[in-house]
Amino acid sequence: MKKAGEVTTTKTISRRSILKGGAAIVGATAITGFPTVWAQGLKDITLNHTGMSYSTLADIARQASQDLGFKVEMSVVDHPGLLNRLVNDPSSIDIADMEIWQSKVAVPQGVLQGVDIARIKNWGELTPLFTDGVFAGKEVSRQGDSPFEFIYRDSKDATSFATGKTDWANFCPGVYNADTLGIRPDLTGREITSWADLISSDFKGKTAIQNIPTIGIMDAMMAMEAAGEVTYGDKGNPTQDEISQTIARLIELKKAGHFRALWNTFDESVNLMAAGEVVIQSMWSPAVTAVRTQGINCVYQPLKEGYRGWGNGLGMLSHLDGLKLDAAYEYLNWYNSGWVGGFIAKQGYYSANPESAKAALTENERGFFYEGKAATADITSPTGEKTNSIGEVRDGGSYEERFANVAVWNNLMDEAEFLYAKWNEFNAA
Amino acid sequence: MLKKTGLITYLQVTPLTVVLVLFFVIPVALVVVVSFFRYKMLVGLVPDFTFQNYADLLSNPTTWSLYVSTIKFTLIVLLVTFVLGFWISYFLVFHVRNLLTAIGLFLLCTVPFWTSTIIRMISWRPVLGREGLINSGLQGAGIVDQPFDWLLFSDFSVVVAYVHLFTLFMIVPIFNSMARIDKSLLEAAVDAGATRWGVVWNVVLPLSKTGIALGALFVVTLVMGDFFVVTVMSGGLSGSATSGIFNDLQFLNYPRAAASAVILLIVVLVIAASIFRLVDVRKELVR
């Protein structure tokens, strides 16, 4: 840690000397000289955005480079890869596209610098879901790691989370969504209305849940609570007893052959569903879209107990300074200014600046993705394949419906160490 | 002269030693140290000297059942790859008369090896899946009504993938060992009235034991250290001795992951040492 501090100091000094040089040029040439020098310097910057595959998309880097005049490049990693690289090799990353719960690990390690909210011009337009912890006038669920609880810090170099609103953010809001179960309505043979259906004996051997312990346990808890088998004090932060009970029941189900598979990657969930190996399972929104592009009817089914929400944030690494820091702020401002929002809507996600995202969509797309209206023309994926026909309404409900009904957020629970040991038992059983 | 030879020997082994020290000894020493630390949620590593991580792992029945399952896979895969590796090498060395043909056929076996492991694992899905080639073939031919579910996401598919991925690691050393057997030995044995089976049992098998031992070591190492193939091919329904490591790394629980790694290292080193006790691979070198 000390070492990193030293490096930063030397870098600051050298930056100052560069700036001094720049000032000298300004003095010597015209008054317009400085911005030119600034823009010239910015042009040579390469900003690295590292995150998981679902949000770290090459198209975004391409558009950003074009709009901003400096180079933005994407590095895709898996979840543990991001955390491990953030902590042990922070200088290999400039902007970290983290899930909220990952910031919970990264911030105490001191690898992120605070985002000066005054420099994010569109902060006031961002959804209160992140900035105030309310949505549609209602406080959003605090079960699990809700974005509001982790977005603020007290100062630029703080290594803990602030309890209320401050002028410094740990991250700039990124993409987010509310997840539910994916089903094959042609194969389930009946209506699916509750999370309890995930563990219903009707679908024995035809279900799957995700093998990512922190998220898999959420889906399991939602199902068991809905089925009235286990009650939880706080699904976002279960006790050891609650975890043990849940895993014991999962093991029982596994031994009875209830699960066709536990999927590890997005792609496995798509294949399980598309091949008909599974008819009801944990799923992510773009996976449902991917099944639909294959011409197979797959529905992201809203359930009466509500959704499992998740969100991402873009964090700035501590080593950023000088022009590169300026570039990072430019990028964060650009990220929530419309284009990304429009692009990722078609991917199934939402932008933290919904108004600008809506402006970037056609009226048909706006109605379909955000307002819960029936499509007035075919809806296509970002790559141009048709995903929905005229007249169809987006599954999973409208933007308002979704986020007003988030029951629990993806999280890293206090008992994570215990959970991982227990989940390993489930894997081994 | 003798002194000079000694110096050359040390010079010859220096590059290997340097690489091993830099990229194995130092990193692993760190790992061993960390395995005695504690992990605290949201804080990370807490320096300590405790055997708690080891005690937790060793007293947990899950660790034992995962080792049992991994060792079961190891033995099955070892048997299958040995039988395949031995007879394929035997075929290439003693039955294919043209050396060039033998090399060509050998290389034919290596081509799939150059395609990514991940792609080769995924590629079993359209073959073994519920609507895959084998199931639709069987159903199409009217042999079965219901597709076989045990073909994919099962212990069976894990073994299939292991054999597919690792047989080459058995073939290469056995092939190299067998290739150096003087063919006139075999003729002499046959002339002396040995049966075909007797030649294999009394001449070929003992003379290729170095290759067999090395192949066995490769396969044991690969299967015991694997978490990836078993997770993907079992559809997450089976774990391996090291699958806990990947889970622990997801939230930076290095101490427990390090302790698991050290345990695995010790277990497999013991297996390796017993293989070398049966077949001293270095003995044949030193004359």
Added chain:
Amino acid sequence: MSASPSYGSRPWTFYVLATLFTLFVIFLYGPMIAVLILSFQGPSASLVFPLRDPSFMWFDELFNPRRTGDVVGAFNRSLPLAILVMFLTVLISVTAGFAFRRRFKGATAIFYTAIASLIVPGLVLSIGTLVTFRYLGMSANWYTSALGAHLSWALPFGLLIMFAVLGRLNPSYEEAAFDLGATKWQIVKEVVVPIVFPGMIAVALFGFTLSYDEFPRSWLTVGTKNTLPLEIWTMTTNVTSPALYALGAVTTFVSFIVIAVALASIILIQRKRFRGK
């Protein structure tokens, strides 16, 4: 069969083993053929049968990526890395192999260190290497940390294969050559290399593929940009398209060309030698 009359007719075991070999090749290539067919999948992007609206679009996607990973960029890092690992593995494990022909102090320690290096779980070594680099004040990169991590795994393989190979090299050959007045260099060139060469090819093959396809040891050691196995892995964490199959098909195709060229050049060299004599 009549081409080689001196051996007489083939024994029945030939046919049994030839069948076994053929079945093994079918087993090896079976899924590859599925991959080959499905790489022509149409825009429906299904990874399983049936093949719908055959097209070349996934090959195009591979070289002009829109959404799928940067396969070409990752390949441009993986190939030089694998070639570097290949050369270093041959060089280092062949020389070390010769050292092990003599007894020397520390031989057992080095040998078991090499074995342990082969065994240690790759993910953990990946983290250990990254942390070591952090203490050295260096950032991970494919040509530093990843190169080292790959060598720590390819070298033991190379060394052990050299053990299988060098047993073939009877020191009496070298002694005989020495007695006949050959210089050290002549002995190496005329006696040692021809005997060891096929083994060196095997070591090279291992070095190349072990690096080219290594996931766990590359996981954290490659730095900002992914190598091919990591890129493929992250591709499977998103919408996986038949582009992966197209990659498999292209790889197999290129491998065949490389092998055909290698075999052809061996034949050519042999013929030249034959004519020369």
